[in-house]
Amino acid sequence: MSHQIDPTLLPFFDPKGIAVIGASTAPAKLGFGVARNLAQSGYTGAIHFVNPRGGRLLGRPVYPDIAAVPDPVDLAMVIVPAPMVPDTLAGIGRRGIRAAVIASGGFRETGPEGAALEAECLRVAREHAIRLIGPNCVGLIDTHLPLDTTFLPPPGPTPGDIAFISHSGAICAAVIDWARGQGFGLSHLISLGNQIDVRETDTLAAVAADPHTRVITLYLEGISDGRRFVRAAREVTRDKPIIALKVGRYSGGRRAVASHTGALAGQESAYNAAFHRAGVIRANTSEELFDWARALAWCPLPAGPDVAVLTNAGGPGVTAADALEGHGLRLAELLPETQTALRAILPPDASVRNPVDMLAAATAGQYAQSLGILLDDPGVHSVMVVLPPPPMESAGGVARALIPIIFAAGKPVVVALMGERMIQEAVEYFRAARVPEYRFPERAASALAVLTERARKVSDAAGELPLRLPDTRPDEARRALDDWRAAGGAPGEFLPFEVVGDMLAAYDIPVPRALPAATAAEAVDLAWQVGFPVALKVASPDIVHKTEVGGVLLNLTGPDEVAAGFATVTANARAAAPAARLDGVHVQRMVTSGQEVIIGAVQDPQFGAVVMFGSGGVEVEGLRDVEFALAPLTRGDATGLLERTWAGRRLAGFRNLPPADRAAVLDMIRRLGQLAADFPELAEIELNPVRVLPDGEGAFAVDVRARLAPDWPPGGRGLSE
């Protein structure tokens, strides 16, 4: 698979020559660290040091000025004090270099003055068409090229197959050190710092294109351009897995929202929906990030969720079984012939049912033979070997016997080594052989679950892309909105019911007819027209939660009730909200039966339109039975929303509830998603409740609310896909 790399970024990934500007002879200075690491990294291109003091460093001349540096040179490492960086960049530009990494700190992270300096750097870089990584970053490592432009104290990472791209420099230092200790290598390490130019999204394709990289891990504190990230990551994940640890979950302030969807659609929901769309696996902790990366880098993908557990004691087997089921995997049912084969080589008291317990005296040979037998069972999709300190054998001997079997297997095998010093030799063998090993069955189970998730994502990714639905008429919806604006409607306001109704109609989203009545007599006439029973809802641009002011009467079955009802709801509304403008009522045909769901959409500042689906009614926020997806949605996206919520699963029928019209709901979800994607100025739109009638009878949005963004149009920013 080929990945499209922006050619202006190539000097970062395959530089012909590098100039270290600020290279220093003082060992305590970062400028010495960069020079030392680059010189020791084995980089085979040209290395040039620059410092006004001149002299020699590490056996090389130090040029007083970048202008003096000879060819080839196409990448500059800048490690000079922050105030000198703009001039340094100008010199780099004049020298004809078009890529620079600014390792120096002292910019935006220090306050307004630093931010101004940073802006000046960007201005100079743009003037000279220089691409920038940083400032305030650790730099770049490519262990295979090889190349190390960081100032971190050695040793650097060992060569490996996991790429790490990070918004935090401190995390880079920790990960390099931790990876060495945990016995896995890295292919690339990219520290992005303040990201004034090159961002996480820009680097994905180049890293993915490296054949040494088998998995990409990301440490993210946010994403700069959500939709572009989703597109780029989606391309990469068709080929190679991406795992992201996204932090800053809880730091987001509260936004002013008026709908349930708005209240529940925190930024994390949008990130989850975006990662889902992009095929990115989200890790919850730093340890998961690399536990999972090792499994994805080193194991084939399983064909299904059925796992065999091989161990030499009861307790570890039970622990493993629990952990597997807790992660949504299953204990494989072993075939009778598998059990017979195990029985033939194991002592009579051994358990040959899954988990397979060979008993404490199990030899290395029995471990290896049993593993082979389990891998031959077609109902076994993966194997977890659990190895407490074996009383009779050395754990290292067991590891040596297992490794050839694992190498030959087309199925994933992970190892849970229980203990520490007595299993250390086995740990070293497994690490050298790139067999994922974990200290306890729980973490091994989590790794197998991720392999299974990745296998599913790969097969899903072969599927459909969002397609425009037929019978969506954005022009017609646009007209309804424009007409209202022309009549004085303003950003930030709630849209009148009729306007939303017209917009929904333009997307063929069924809403029971609701007609405005200014007087009781008009209301009665309209009730005859739409058909009893009807609902009366107070009509006011200022009242959003109508039930809370007593502004809604339901199930009115005759003209007298309607006439009396008109007086009631208007009086209630006037009492509860004396300042609200009252335009009379809306008369609406009641859909009184059916399952209640909610379908809503909001605009996320990073990712654009996000659709929510779940249990409807007034308790949406209490039950939190909701899920999110980026709009527009494929049919698979919409089906996923139904599968992941009780409201969605219930549509198939439950107890005395008959199967409801799932197809109508799926259609409505996608149509609302298309509308939200087409109208980014719709800050929130929510159909709640939607009543879903029995199969074939449709689904109807009983109530609707929609609000325009207060700041629309935003400063020239577009959010279209």
Next chain:
Amino acid sequence: MSHQIDPTLLPFFDPKGIAVIGASTAPAKLGFGVARNLAQSGYTGAIHFVNPRGGRLLGRPVYPDIAAVPDPVDLAMVIVPAPMVPDTLAGIGRRGIRAAVIASGGFRETGPEGAALEAECLRVAREHAIRLIGPNCVGLIDTHLPLDTTFLPPPGPTPGDIAFISHSGAICAAVIDWARGQGFGLSHLISLGNQIDVRETDTLAAVAADPHTRVITLYLEGISDGRRFVRAAREVTRDKPIIALKVGRYSGGRRAVASHTGALAGQESAYNAAFHRAGVIRANTSEELFDWARALAWCPLPAGPDVAVLTNAGGPGVTAADALEGHGLRLAELLPETQTALRAILPPDASVRNPVDMLAAATAGQYAQSLGILLDDPGVHSVMVVLPPPPMESAGGVARALIPIIFAAGKPVVVALMGERMIQEAVEYFRAARVPEYRFPERAASALAVLTERARKVSDAAGELPLRLPDTRPDEARRALDDWRAAGGAPGEFLPFEVVGDMLAAYDIPVPRALPAATAAEAVDLAWQVGFPVALKVASPDIVHKTEVGGVLLNLTGPDEVAAGFATVTANARAAAPAARLDGVHVQRMVTSGQEVIIGAVQDPQFGAVVMFGSGGVEVEGLRDVEFALAPLTRGDATGLLERTWAGRRLAGFRNLPPADRAAVLDMIRRLGQLAADFPELAEIELNPVRVLPDGEGAFAVDVRARLAPDWPPGGRGLSE
């Protein structure tokens, strides 16, 4: 605090002399391992070896027979082949020894023959009044006495303050090895094996009484006598924390159940309720068990949930903040004077708001001073120090500077060391000083959360015990049940509505009056009597889910509707369940408004009566908004059920729902709990829905179902508290 220790167990914990029966001179034999470990353990009592071959072993005589062993001897370690164990026990008994650990395997775990042998061991032991640990166990370790009766290859655990009691021997071996590697010691290790006599509950008091033990950790595959465990553990946790890893979560088969409560009350719900009542903290993974144990053993308890984070970089601070909030803790708001004090010692670009980021150049002195300043802030209840490999300092130097401050603090401080080899020196310092250190902020946050949970449990434990409620009249309920049995009612059957109604009335649980009518005319009469609107429900001992057969009509407002309704529900029931016995209908006053909740109870085989509370209606199993507590309940238990469910929180009012009668719900929960505790033959009882009216107006069980256990009374087994 004194713990009551069963005197017959004292020889296991403070033996005067130990005989190793089956001591062997062959180094590959377990009988050699036991002799070696005991001799090397530093045990100061008498050590005697027994083997028919005689001779000498490790410089001591080997007696041919236990009868020949001189005083003092009060504990026997048995490591002979399984078939010889019963005779060996008889010899032990004749020698006057009243305590034995059977390390040998070959019993129940190998099949029926082994089980028979095990039963014979128990019989012999009872005959001679011998208490037994095992068989099929690893033995006992007390690092402070000291004593080591295991056969595991050395080294054993270092002396420490964490006790480990385990149902699995293999896990013991792994934990000893892992603890050494992770740098923490153990006080006791007890391997219980097949538990034919001494069980986990028996050992708790003795282990807790040891002043060296600060925390007790349990690896459980089940509990033998649930209520006794709860009582014993509750006594211990008033003084010392217990953390349990309970495995076998997913292995339980499906039981035949007829109610929502029965369907949702898996054994794990009962275990959770039991641990809650006992004050036991439940770990989810092996790593959590010991991550948490170290924090609980080594830290003071925090006065609240507000945490300060001290670090030298932005990324680690964000990661820590996320992890803290994810674990239900809060970032402390630092006082202005705290910020001023920090500002005075840190560089101007440092962040003195929480998380405190001292920047990469932070010195060991700045770490120490800043920690001191944070600990002085009264709004800071605990501190997490996050330490990536510091670029300028050695991590070891930072550790040395921090440790005295941590020692002097009356608040918990945990350390997240990020990396591996570069922070190793710091790791060693912190471990030696018993400061809990973790590799990433996520695990450190989880440890702080457990300290906070423990602090809350300690203050809760000072509270009330279940008290019998006034106005519960078990005799009256017993009479209703006995009358029905006398009239032919049988175990396993559903109780007729009238019988349940009488039992509930005896506990002052309000149920709308529901009266049986055999004919339509009777139904109309009764409707006038209870008051319209009424519900009609088909009366049949064979139909449980009445709505599913069309056997329920609601909201009938007049006599004609009732007469017609009688015909409808009986016809529907007959059509749907032709074999069902039909006794007419029940006529019941309708409570048509109020919030719907469910209150149910089941009998757990281990823990007796368990009460469930949550969102009611037909979707109980879909929403799973339910929580469980052991019955009978304190007021605090019942309040906890309300706080942990949406159904309970909603009772305080939500949107247009007015505040409902919480007091009535709390009362009903406790009354149903008392009923279920008083009537262990009630396999399931469920009030669903319960309609909760506005505050002061009460709560009513609209529908009720109850079933007697099919096997009641069980073989003489009592479940009373």
